[in-house]
Amino acid sequence: xxxxxxxxxxxxxxxxAEYLFRRLHELGVRAVHGVPGDYNLVxxxxxxxxxxxxxGNCNELNAGYAADGYARIKGIAAIVTTFxxxxxxxxxxxxxxxxxxxxxxxxxxTPSTLSQRNGMLLHHTLGNGDxxxxxxxxxxxxxxxxxxxxxxxxPALIDCTLRECWIRSRxxxxxxxxDMVQKKVEGERLKTPIDLxxxxxxxxxxxxxxxxxxxxxxxxxRPIILVDACAIRHRVLEEVHxxxxxxxxxxxxxxxxxxxxxxxxxxxxxxxxxxGSNEGVREHVESSDLVISIGAIKSDFNTAGFTYRVSQLxxxxxxxxxxxxxFSEYPGVRMKGVLRKVIDxxxxxxxxxxxxxxxxxxxxxxxxxxxxxxxxxxxWFWPRVGQWLQPRDIVITETGTANFGIxxxxxxxxxxxxxxxxxxxxxxxxxxxQGAAMATEELGGGRRTILFxxxxxxxxxxxxxxxxxxxxxxxxxxxxxNDGYTIERYIHGFxxxxxxxxxxxxxxxxxxxxxxxxxxxxxxIKTRDELDQLFGDQEFAAAKYIQFVxxxxxxxxxxxxxxxxxxxxxxxxxxxx
Numbered sequence: 001x002x003x004x005x006x007x008x009x010x011x012x013x014x015x016x017a018e019y020l021f022r023r024l025h026e027l028g029v030r031a032v033h034g035v036p037g038d039y040n041l042v043x044x045x046x047x048x049x050x051x052x053x054x055x056g057n058c059n060e061l062n063a064g065y066a067a068d069g070y071a072r073i074k075g076i077a078a079i080v081t082t083f084x085x086x087x088x089x090x091x092x093x094x095x096x097x098x099x100x101x102x103x104x105x106x107x108x109x110t111p112s113t114l115s116q117r118n119g120m121l122l123h124h125t126l127g128n129g130d131x132x133x134x135x136x137x138x139x140x141x142x143x144x145x146x147x148x149x150x151x152x153x154x155p156a157l158i159d160c161t162l163r164e165c166w167i168r169s170r171x172x173x174x175x176x177x178x179d180m181v182q183k184k185v186e187g188e189r190l191k192t193p194i195d196l197x198x199x200x201x202x203x204x205x206x207x208x209x210x211x212x213x214x215x216x217x218x219x220x221x222r223p224i225i226l227v228d229a230c231a232i233r234h235r236v237l238e239e240v241h242x243x244x245x246x247x248x249x250x251x252x253x254x255x256x257x258x259x260x261x262x263x264x265x266x267x268x269x270x271x272x273x274x275x276g277s278n279e280g281v282r283e284h285v286e287s288s289d290l291v292i293s294i295g296a297i298k299s300d301f302n303t304a305g306f307t308y309r310v311s312q313l314x315x316x317x318x319x320x321x322x323x324x325x326x327f328s329e330y331p332g333v334r335m336k337g338v339l340r341k342v343i344d345x346x347x348x349x350x351x352x353x354x355x356x357x358x359x360x361x362x363x364x365x366x367x368x369x370x371x372x373x374x375x376x377x378x379x380w381f382w383p384r385v386g387q388w389l390q391p392r393d394i395v396i397t398e399t400g401t402a403n404f405g406i407x408x409x410x411x412x413x414x415x416x417x418x419x420x421x422x423x424x425x426x427x428x429x430x431x432x433x434q435g436a437a438m439a440t441e442e443l444g445g446g447r448r449t450i451l452f453x454x455x456x457x458x459x460x461x462x463x464x465x466x467x468x469x470x471x472x473x474x475x476x477x478x479x480x481x482n483d484g485y486t487i488e489r490y491i492h493g494f495x496x497x498x499x500x501x502x503x504x505x506x507x508x509x510x511x512x513x514x515x516x517x518x519x520x521x522x523x524x525i526k527t528r529d530e531l532d533q534l535f536g537d538q539e540f541a542a543a544k545y546i547q548f549v550x551x552x553x554x555x556x557x558x559x560x561x562x563x564x565x566x567x568x569x570x571x572x573x574x575x576x577x
Contacts, residue, residue: 014187037082040109064093065431073439084124096423220290229256230295250356259417274307276561280357305568361386427460490566
């Protein structure tokens with residue numbers, strides 16, 4: 001057993017839990033998500049002492065989703081759970097954060113080191129004396145792990161683990177035994193901030209890659225830029241925008257990269273997702289002789305069922321840990337440094353610039369002719385949403401119709417989009433909305449947080465409405481009522497009972513969860529005219545309190561891209577070789 005550190009040996013003695021939470025505060029965390037449990041209770045006492053606030057979620061899964069949403073707005077987040085039952089409830093959400101490159105610090109309160117050493121038969125265990133089994137489950141979805149079992153080592157372990165979380169933009173796992181919470185550690189380290197700078201590229205390798213990129217870029221006849229999620233996660237959007245503005249090349253985003261590029265720029269061309277692309281986009285991208293691909297994640301739903309048809313021979317892939325030019329790969333050469341030098345050294349006189357498609361929020365003529373008292377269709381709704389959105393909105397779309405429908409919306413300037421296209425855990429967005437709304441308030445407010453979620457997904461995590469109300473958050477929530485799991489219907493079992501859900505009185509839930517009628521409002525929308533009136537309501541648009549919209553759409557309706565992707569997914573699922 002590691003010996004306690006004598007206070008006299010320390011220049012600045014500080015309790016271990018205080019050290020950990022002060023480091024989180026240093027990184028920008030102000031709210032800690034999670035659920036209390038007896039193995040983390042004492043550590044939670046340190047949260048208000050270190051300038052942080054406790055959120056207190058309805059369950060650990062929702063807390064994990066909320067931490068994910070919070071991190072996508074603030075840059076990093078923290079969740080505290082208890083050993084076994086708590087951490088396993090959160091593991092799905094943290095796997096999603098790992099999958100989608102979201103930095104979340106998972107702190108798990110564990111039994112004391114003495115109890116673990118003696119293999120005691122404690123509650124929340126498997127009854128076999130193995131206290132590492134749950135940490136081992138999290139190992140594959142954590143980019144770094146730290147067991148704070150020794151006060152001598154704990155501060156360095158904390159600093160190293162938090163740095164890995166930030167640099168690699170993925171979750172980390174920190175176990176904090178009950179008997180270590182109040183142990184004294186050296187606080188002198190707190191005077192030196194954690195170094196969060198990306199490791200620099202080896203200059204010679206970086207210069208070589210930059211020269212190769214420029215050679216192909218200057219020679220190309222129809223070059224384009226394609227931006228995806230990892231450009232957001234690995235913090236290169238400043239460089240991306242400089243490149244887009246300087247070159248004036250046609251610029252597109254993948255679905256997971258929606259919101260990465262200012263969509264009001266004249267050279268913004270829309271969403272590229274193979275056959276699911278915006279009008280005119282697929283032809284333009286696939287006829288290009290050079291694609292500068294930044295932060296790509298070429299998953300099934302991000303490519304409309306792998307219908308992405310861009311040859312590697314005409315692609316330059318820039319990533320957080322390597323670059324690839326055609327078929328030549330350069331490990332360890334990070335995109336941030338390469339982008340900076342490409343921008344600085346680019347010879348505009350050698351660049352071939354051509355016009356790309358111009359996306360818009362105009363409703364198609366066939367939808368314009370429909371009477372105002374008619375039902376709301378997906379094809380009409382999403383361009384109409386684009387007309388209503390405001391600059392700097394935060395738009396959150398659930399896996400399903402909303403995730404695919406938002407592709408048809410051109411954003412105003414500064415809109416941030418949150419979705420979970422790769423992991424695709426239904427119900428994610430309700431928790432993520434709570435986290436995003438809280439992060440927005442911490443950053444000074446002034447931005448609307450808007451959720452579009454299907455009724456089936458909403459039912460999985462509806463309790464998190466309670467947390468939003470408790471903290472007086474002000475999201476606008478649209479629940480799309482279309483009688484169940486639409487995306488699953490289009491994959492298999494369109495009329496099967498397993499794709500149906502019980503009809504709820506959704507808008508009544510604000511009252512059920514205790515919302516003040518003076519600080520909340522609900523709406524039921526069934527026709528186009530009713531939605532037009534709602535979108536024209538200035539009080540509704542002002543988002544001064546939580547607002548809930550029960551929005552009805554036909555069960556059989558879905559965005560074009562969803563139908564096509566679901567068909568490909570069904571075929572993929574059925575393959576036997």
